[in-house]
Amino acid sequence: MSEQRCGILAGGNFITDYVKMVDAWPEQDTLVSIRSQSMSNGGGPYNILKDLARLDPDLPLEACGLVGEDPNGDWVIADCQAAGIDVAQLHRTSEVATSYTDAITVASTGRRTFFHQRGANALLSPGHFDFTSTRARIFVLGYLMLLDTLDQSDANGTSGAASVLRAAREAGLTTAVDCVSEPGSQFRGVVLAALRETDVLFMNEFEIGQVVGHGVAPGRDPMVAAAVELAGEEIREEGQIVLHSAKGAVVVDGDGTCVTHGSVLLPDSEIAGATGAGDAFAAGYLLGRHRGAGAEECLRDGVCAAAMSLSDPTPSAGMRAHEECIELGDRYGFRNF
Numbered sequence: 001m002s003e004q005r006c007g008i009l010a011g012g013n014f015i016t017d018y019v020k021m022v023d024a025w026p027e028q029d030t031l032v033s034i035r036s037q038s039m040s041n042g043g044g045p046y047n048i049l050k051d052l053a054r055l056d057p058d059l060p061l062e063a064c065g066l067v068g069e070d071p072n073g074d075w076v077i078a079d080c081q082a083a084g085i086d087v088a089q090l091h092r093t094s095e096v097a098t099s100y101t102d103a104i105t106v107a108s109t110g111r112r113t114f115f116h117q118r119g120a121n122a123l124l125s126p127g128h129f130d131f132t133s134t135r136a137r138i139f140v141l142g143y144l145m146l147l148d149t150l151d152q153s154d155a156n157g158t159s160g161a162a163s164v165l166r167a168a169r170e171a172g173l174t175t176a177v178d179c180v181s182e183p184g185s186q187f188r189g190v191v192l193a194a195l196r197e198t199d200v201l202f203m204n205e206f207e208i209g210q211v212v213g214h215g216v217a218p219g220r221d222p223m224v225a226a227a228v229e230l231a232g233e234e235i236r237e238e239g240q241i242v243l244h245s246a247k248g249a250v251v252v253d254g255d256g257t258c259v260t261h262g263s264v265l266l267p268d269s270e271i272a273g274a275t276g277a278g279d280a281f282a283a284g285y286l287l288g289r290h291r292g293a294g295a296e297e298c299l300r301d302g303v304c305a306a307a308m309s310l311s312d313p314t315p316s317a318g319m320r321a322h323e324e325c326i327e328l329g330d331r332y333g334f335r336n337f
Helices: 043-057 073-082 119-123 159-169 187-195 205-212 218-232 277-290 295-309 322-332
Strands: 008-012 015-022 034-042 061-068 086-093 100-106 112-117 138-146 172-181 201-205 240-246 248-253 258-262
Touching: 008 119, 034 043, 034 073, 034 100, 034 277, 043 061, 043 138, 043 277, 043 295, 061 073, 061 119, 073 086, 073 322, 086 172, 119 295, 138 159, 138 187, 138 277, 159 187, 172 218, 172 277, 187 205, 205 240, 218 248, 218 258, 240 277, 240 295, 258 295, 277 295, 277 322, 295 322
Parallel strands: 008 061, 008 138, 015 100, 061 086, 138 172, 172 201, 201 240
Antiparallel strands: 015 034, 100 112, 240 248, 248 258
């Protein structure tokens, strides 16, 4: 890979999140009170870029996606520009509205539920991606299962997402992929089609269970076993399966080598909401990968960034500089995992 490459290009879902904190999750036909609400960035690529802009303000960042020609689209572009993110490939359409999500968080537990309007993201296609003009070192695509056009496969099992990832690789970029936790019979096929062109695949314990075909409890042994199973069957030798949960994270290389790291022992009093924590983990991990860190250090960077993101109910407002995230981890320590 060329040493001249620098920075991260993130493509896929760009969403406006309406984050609402409620007292409790209601029974059907009943009412609960909204304690607070705010509007923020949403969607894996958007969240990762906003997190990276705070983790390392000097890192070149680029966005590729599709938003509507509407006020929410204006807001997304202005928000990216304010964070120093290049929006040359953040396209617009008059056909549909900008994608949005109502993210409902129960204040007492931090548990989240999402109501999503797919909007412009459903129309994002391979033609929207141009890898000839970028000098980024890493390309991250997300979320699989929430990009209707890119998720579609042809008779040969090749998807739009796979063709985009292949083009990125051919241009000299390292490729990373993230998924959304959506149950369905298509999940395995969509992920495996993209995995063949992927260097780093991020998944949580629910998503890895969807791919390997059996449930995975959030703990060290089942997560490692599932990751080794998937890596051994599908990923290139130099690729990585990266799993994350509330308890910790695992990275498994294509040769079956695995490394684990526990999550930060953050007190409940420091947790305002978990929306975007998985994306914050990916941002921290990719930052470590970008600077050439080893697997254990990348995992540490990821879990520390995820812990920092929990300080705010929105995906990225709680993020701080990389050094502050590491200090947070050192202050509270890490779980055994």
